[in-house]
Amino acid sequence: MSTIETLSAGDNTTASQKHEIADFLFQHLDQYGDPKEDIMRCLDYALDQSDEKGGFAVLAREEGKIVGTAVVNRTGMSGYIPENILVYIAVDASQRGKGLGKKLMKTAIDMAKGDIALHVEPDNPARILYEKLGFTSKYLEMRLKK
Numbered sequence: 354m355s356t357i358e359t360l361s362a363g364d365n366t367t368a369s370q371k372h373e374i375a376d377f378l379f380q381h382l383d384q385y386g387d388p389k390e391d392i393m394r395c396l397d398y399a400l401d402q403s404d405e406k407g408g409f410a411v412l413a414r415e416e417g418k419i420v421g422t423a424v425v426n427r428t429g430m431s432g433y434i435p436e437n438i439l440v441y442i443a444v445d446a447s448q449r450g451k452g453l454g455k456k457l458m459k460t461a462i463d464m465a466k467g468d469i470a471l472h473v474e475p476d477n478p479a480r481i482l483y484e485k486l487g488f489t490s491k492y493l494e495m496r497l498k499k
Contacts, residue, residue: 355413355420355453357460362407366400374410377419381443385477395440399426408437411460413444413453420445423457425465436467442479454482462486 360366375392386392399408406427413421421444425437439461444454462469472494473480 355415355448355456357456358412358414359409359460359464360400360412361409361464362400364400371396371400373419374412374422374424377422377445378424378441378443381445382441385474386443392441395424395426399424399440408440409461409464411457411464413448413457415448420448421453421457423461425461425469428470431467435470437465437469439469439471454479455486458482458486 360370371393374396375389378392379386379389396410398406399410401407408424408426410425411423412419421442423442424440426440427437428434430436439458442454442457442461444457469488471483471488473483
């Protein structure tokens with residue numbers, strides 16, 4: 354049985370804890386992942402102690418090893434942009450289909466103050482979970498890469 358722990362901006366998260374989370378995400382995000390440097394920047398933002406940044410991470414562990422995690426960043430906005438964005442969520446392949454992703458998401462939803470946005474590829478199977486939890490597609494996201 355997995356235990357859930359949370360890390361927030363005021364928890365004095367160590368560099369080794371951030372690296373442990375980043376290594377897990379880099380390995381388990383599969384084709385939906387980002388370079389490890391980008392994951393670290395997200396964790397630095399989420400777990401930073403300054404007023405301009407912040408967020409949190411939800412971890413699931415079994416026997417001390419991370420088997421799932423979700424990372425949420427605060428946007429610092431409200432109304433026109435949701436106050437939070439779910440940046441990453443991943444579950445170890447050996448733990449998928451057991452409700453762990455749902456448990457991570459429910460914990461993240463409970464912890465978040467305000468609305469939550471997320472980006473999901475149309476073919477990502479996690480999209481079904483998000484819809485079951487009440488997420489809807491309000492906009493089509495478009496990006497200009499410079």
